[in-house]
Amino acid sequence: MKAILKSLCATMIVAATLTTAQAAETLDIATDATFPPFEYIDSEGKLVGYDIELMQAVCEAAQLDCNIFNAAWDGMIPGLIDGKYDALISQLTVTEKRRQVIAFSDIYDRPIFRFVAKKGAALDITPEGLAGKTIAVQTGTPMDAYVTSHYPTATITRYDTGSAPYLELTAGRADLHISYQAQVIHGFLNSDAGKDFELVGPQLTGADAKEFGEGVAIAINKKNEALVESVNKGLAIIRENGKLDAINAKYFGQ
Amino acid sequence: MNWDVIAENLPLYAEGAKLTLLLAVVSLALSFVLAVPLAFLRNGRVPAVRYAVLGYTLVFRGTPLLVQLFLVYFGLAQFELIRASVFWPWLSSPMVCVLLTFVLNTTAYSTEIFAGGLRHIPVGEIEAARAYGMSRRAQAFRILIPGMLTRSLPLYGNEMIMMLHATALASTVTLLETTGVARRITLNYYIQFEPYVTAAAIYLTLTFVLVSGFQLIQRRWAGYLESRIG
Numbered sequence: 001m002k003a004i005l006k007s008l009c010a011t012m013i014v015a016a017t018l019t020t021a022q023a024a025e026t027l028d029i030a031t032d033a034t035f036p037p038f039e040y041i042d043s044e045g046k047l048v049g050y051d052i053e054l055m056q057a058v059c060e061a062a063q064l065d066c067n068i069f070n071a072a073w074d075g076m077i078p079g080l081i082d083g084k085y086d087a088l089i090s091q092l093t094v095t096e097k098r099r100q101v102i103a104f105s106d107i108y109d110r111p112i113f114r115f116v117a118k119k120g121a122a123l124d125i126t127p128e129g130l131a132g133k134t135i136a137v138q139t140g141t142p143m144d145a146y147v148t149s150h151y152p153t154a155t156i157t158r159y160d161t162g163s164a165p166y167l168e169l170t171a172g173r174a175d176l177h178i179s180y181q182a183q184v185i186h187g188f189l190n191s192d193a194g195k196d197f198e199l200v201g202p203q204l205t206g207a208d209a210k211e212f213g214e215g216v217a218i219a220i221n222k223k224n225e226a227l228v229e230s231v232n233k234g235l236a237i238i239r240e241n242g243k244l245d246a247i248n249a250k251y252f253g254q
Numbered sequence: 255m256n257w258d259v260i261a262e263n264l265p266l267y268a269e270g271a272k273l274t275l276l277l278a279v280v281s282l283a284l285s286f287v288l289a290v291p292l293a294f295l296r297n298g299r300v301p302a303v304r305y306a307v308l309g310y311t312l313v314f315r316g317t318p319l320l321v322q323l324f325l326v327y328f329g330l331a332q333f334e335l336i337r338a339s340v341f342w343p344w345l346s347s348p349m350v351c352v353l354l355t356f357v358l359n360t361t362a363y364s365t366e367i368f369a370g371g372l373r374h375i376p377v378g379e380i381e382a383a384r385a386y387g388m389s390r391r392a393q394a395f396r397i398l399i400p401g402m403l404t405r406s407l408p409l410y411g412n413e414m415i416m417m418l419h420a421t422a423l424a425s426t427v428t429l430l431e432t433t434g435v436a437r438r439i440t441l442n443y444y445i446q447f448e449p450y451v452t453a454a455a456i457y458l459t460l461t462f463v464l465v466s467g468f469q470l471i472q473r474r475w476a477g478y479l480e481s482r483i484g
Contacts, residue, residue: 160437167331172346
């Protein structure tokens with residue numbers, strides 16, 4: 001019995017060292033796949049989207065071995081800080097507050113943020129106009145921070161995923177939702193569920209409110225400066241060789 | 255370690271604990287009132303009723319509570335017919351959806367626990383009650399219900415603890431109870447250990463109070479079963 005236990009332990013130790021050795025070579029990159037068209041699971045169960053293709057292109061250009069996988073939004077940034085993940089790509093907005101705990105690559109996109117509501121709801125997008133209205137947002141996002149500080153008299157309901165607020169809009173529990181304009185259009189308005197809804201209010205960017213940050217970037221552990229450098233190198237390469245334009249064109253037709 | 259964040263958010267935790275307690279107490283109280291008569295029907299003479307109750311408890315014990323909650327909260331909302339119905343003002347409220355689901359779920363478990371207790375009442379006790387000429391009502395209130403409840407106490411105590419902890423699922427449909435508070439702090443301050451340890455401490459305290467109360471009740475009302483157990 002003892003001998004069996006001993007050999008079992010030995011195998012386990014060998015197996016453990018093998019997996020850590022592999023982990024050191026492959027980069028674990030997490031994404032919250034509830035955010036079409038940026039990151040989502042398609043009908044075949046595959047992880048796809050703008051960010052996924054961009055990350056794959058960056059990895060290829062910088063000659064990095066990347067393993068991109070779906071992870072829960074609420075554990076992503078803490079997981080990166082604790083070293084569970086090497087990087088995150090999830091339309092992460094660069095903000096002052098996040099810069100204090102994690103590092104970012106160069107900014108690869110500057111999103112526009114926009115409210116969405118039922119067609120003909122004729123909402124007045126001002127703090128007074130939205131008093132008592134229900135705004136659904138994904139918790140801990142720049143949109144959450146924005147409505148929390150700018151629309152204190154509105155009722156704000158918060159969800160763990162990027163997709164739940166749309167269910168609430170169609171159910172009529174929420175009057176408005178705010179998100180990335182491209183996500184609203186491609187993930188919701190263009191689908192059957194979104195046919196009775198429309199974009200409302202002004203196009204918002206980091207210039208309108210500091211909560212919207214500077215743009216979106218790949219998040220990397222603060223201690224891993226080498227990775228920031230190689231990711232930036234990869235980003236520069238795909239910007240130059242037209243790969244980034246090709247991905248942009250594929251998803252947004254620009 | 256970043257306990258300052260927790261200290262800052264203590265009022266939020268207090269609100270969360272209050273909601274946790276409210277959800278647990280209301281669900282358990284309503285389900286108790288429903289489960290006692292259902293336990294009788296579950297053991298009743300009419301097969302159709304017996305199987306109907308069994309069908310209900312099978313469905314609600316056979317599916318995860320989270321799935322039930324999503325079906326009630328998100329699933330029902332998908333149907334235009336329901337959104338246009340008189341129930342919608344109720345069903346559009348997360349609180350009503352959560353309580354409805356919790357009550358249906360814990361009633362299913364409690365019914366089976368009580369029904370099991372009822373089956374374990376010695377035949378002699380019932381025969382004695384009949385021999386005294388007790389009416390069926392008197393039999394139920396003096397012999398069957400007390401006998402059933404005291405025999406079910408240990409199992410029912412577990413069910414109450416499980417229900418208390420299951421209230422954590424309410425956070426998935428926007429209710430900011432204890433777990434919801436912890437998750438919100440995680441998402442806004444990027445720490446995980448401190449908020450969840452604080453939430454765990456709150457649940458542990460609530461459970462401790464519940465268990466202590468249960469021991470008192472057990473000693474007071476189920477004492478007569480002690481010698482048989484020991």
